[in-house]
Amino acid sequence: GAGVSQSPSNKVTEKGKDVELRCDPISGHTALYWYRQSLGQGLEFLIYFQGNSAPDKSGLPSDRFSAERTGGSVSTLTIQRTQQEDSAVYLCASSLGKYQETQYFGPGTRLLVL
Amino acid sequence: LAKTTQPISMDSYEGQEVNITCSHNNIATNDYITWYQQFPSQGPRFIIQGYKTKVTNEVASLFIPADRKSSTLSLPRVSLSDTAVYYCLVGGPRDDKIIFGKGTRLHILP
Numbered sequence: 001g002a003g004v005s006q007s008p009s010n011k012v013t014e015k016g017k018d019v020e021l022r023c024d025p026i027s028g029h030t031a032l033y034w035y036r037q038s039l040g041q042g043l044e045f046l047i048y049f050q051g052n053s054a055p056d057k058s059g060l061p062s063d064r065f066s067a068e069r070t071g072g073s074v075s076t077l078t079i080q081r082t083q084q085e086d087s088a089v090y091l092c093a094s095s096l097g098k099y100q101e102t103q104y105f106g107p108g109t110r111l112l113v114l
Numbered sequence: 115l116a117k118t119t120q121p122i123s124m125d126s127y128e129g130q131e132v133n134i135t136c137s138h139n140n141i142a143t144n145d146y147i148t149w150y151q152q153f154p155s156q157g158p159r160f161i162i163q164g165y166k167t168k169v170t171n172e173v174a175s176l177f178i179p180a181d182r183k184s185s186t187l188s189l190p191r192v193s194l195s196d197t198a199v200y201y202c203l204v205g206g207p208r209d210d211k212i213i214f215g216k217g218t219r220l221h222i223l224p
Contacts, residue, residue, distance in 0.1 A: 004157075033212060042201070043158070043214035056210035091157050098207045103150075105157025 002026065004106035006092050012112045013082055021077040021109045025094030032075050033093040033103060034067060043091065049075060050098065082113045118202045123219040132189045134218050136202030139183050144206035147178060147185045152199045152217070161200070162187065189220075197222045 005024045013019050025032050034046040046059050049069040060067070064082075069075040079086055089108040095101035119137040126132045138147070146165055150158035162169055164176040164185070175188040189196055199217040 035212075035214070042199075042216040045212045045214065048210055048212065059211055093157065102148075102160040102163070103158075103212075105159070108157055 004092055004094050004104050006090075006106040006109050008109060009107065010110045010112075012114065014114055015084060016081055018078065018080045019082055019111065021079075021090050021092075021111070023075045023077070023092030023094075023106060025073060025075070025092070026104055027073075029094035029096055029104075030072065031095045031098055031101065032069055033095075034075070034077050035091045035093070036061075036088045037091060037108075038088045046077070079111075082111075084113050087111055087113045117213070118204055118215050120200075120202050120215065120218045122216065123221065125221045125223060126192055127223050128193055129191055132192050132196070132220060132222075134187045134189075134200055134202075134220065135184055136187070136204075137184045138202070138204045141182050141204050142206060144208065145182075145204050146206060147176065147182075148203045148205075149174070149176065149187045150201045150203065150214070152201065158201060158214075192220075192222050194222050194224060196220065 007022045032049040035043040036046055037043050047054050047067050051072050052069045064080045067077045089110050091105055091108045093103040093105045095103045146163055148163040149161040151161050152158040162171055162174050162176045164178050166178050169176045177186040199219050201214045201217040
């Protein structure tokens with residue numbers, strides 16, 4: 001079956017532009033997670049959705065970051081007015097339920113802000 | 115959320131057993147312990163999960179002492195393809211954040 005997919009796989013943008021990153025979770029998975037990984041670093045948790053609801057948005061790095069999930073499926077992570085420090089790999093994962101369920105990760109979106 | 119501490123890096127040789135220990139002193143009663151593996155340019159992949167005592171699957175074993183303040187991932191007879199970063203996660207159903215930490219970079223030598 002299909003795994004978690006993310007688009008685009010690579011994105012190059014200019015500083016100040018807005019970008020939208022998309023995540024398609026595994027069908028039937030109610031939980032969806034976004035992470036950021038800078039080069040050579042560990043994963044930084046950004047936000048978690050249970051259904052369409054995100055209980056805690058405090059992991060988002062700044063108010064330029066926002067995320068939404070619709071229909072309990074697709075999620076979009078939006079970065080407004082991108083900065084060079086936003087350059088990283090953005091990873092999405094989904095799981096059947098909450099924490100103790102295995103997270104399945106997508107291939108990531110590599111974002112480069114020039 | 116229980117904070118975890120792992121060695122930053124480890125080296126081993128092909129065919130050896132590798133044990134990576136994770137400390138999680140403030141683990142909560144409902145917390146599970148989960149290990150993920152990440153290869154370069156890929157997302158992490160689930161290896162094993164446990165709550166107490168010992169868990170074994172086709173890939174690894176997870177040893178958890180009675181106090182649950184640490185856990186040890188055991189990889190039997192490693193090969194070069196086991197070179198990766200290994201993350202220990204601790205958390206439970208009430209957590210709305212996930213902390214992966216910096217992980218352990220395991221380098222397998224021929």
